[in-house]
Amino acid sequence: MLKQSFLTNIVIVWFLLTLLNDLDGLGRVDGNSILHLVNGTLGQSVMLSVHLPWADPSIVTWDFTNSSAGKKIQLCMKTRNNPADCISESGQRINLNLTDFSLEIQTLMKSDQGFYEVNARSEGVVHEEITELRVYERVSNLNIQIKDISTNGACNVSLSCSVENNSNLKYSWWRGSEEITTGGLHSVTDDGTTLEMSLDRHENKTIYNCTVKNPVSEETGRIDLAGPCNIGKDPNLQNKTQLHIGIAVAVITILIVILVAAIFVRKKQSKPNEAPNIEGTSEPAQYAAITRTSNARVQSQGHLCQLDASERQQSRGVQLTTIYDEIKFNPDVSTPMMPVQKGQEASANA
Structure with missing residues (x-):
């Protein structure tokens, strides 16, 4: 009796191990569906693989069920010794690889998201696999903004992190290599998009990072609060x-x-010392020779005679002024006669 029970347990264990191996081949997602899960990026290509037990099955078909419409359509079919036949509605975006019978989808669209089922048969044996394809946009245009700030004593600030698309996103805040969670001086709210904190003015860690990711991409932004919070000043x-x-x-x-x-003041004081400006001419000073006759002792005054140069200047249109001076004679002082050239003497006698 004991021996029979032991054999029964061995059979049950073997059956469960076999079943688990089959499940691992397909993959289990969220504990609900037995299938492969593939994440694709919008606008790019994706390859849906299949693990067939035969190298040359008699027939292989790929069917597609849209996630929203729920209608199943046949995408491709390949029979032995015949070319592959794929639907024309997909154009050139869908290709069946004849080496391993995997399915390639190019230029992914949101409408490509759904379930892809492959059926293969050979010698009456059927092999089935299901692949769920999820299509995501790349994370782009990450932006960190200061929603609110007050610098009364400590710096109380609220940060907001956002991106252009919002499909299945996960937000996280970091300070250095440390991920920030709610507690202490920090509070993370609004599904991770908002970070509130209180910083001391002598805080030396002022750079905060926001990371946003989805299954196909991620992007990180940073902000330095030293300036807005006047930290260290x-x-x-x-x-x-x-x-x-x-x-x-x-x-x-x-x-x-x-x-x-x-x-x-200095310029004003220097003006009286300046030489007067003789209006009407800029010619150099004129000189005159003083002559007197032999009876100069009895004469009361002499006359000044202009030089011959005055006549030449008058001929150029220059107005000259004759200067007269009164000569006083002192009888007690004998003044020697000045030598006079002949031309000057003749001019004086005239």
């Missing part, structure tokens, strides 16, 4: 710096005003 020191800059500007302005005033 002393408000009193900042005020003192601004005060010092204001004083320096005022002193420089006063010095410039004093310098300009000094230059103005």
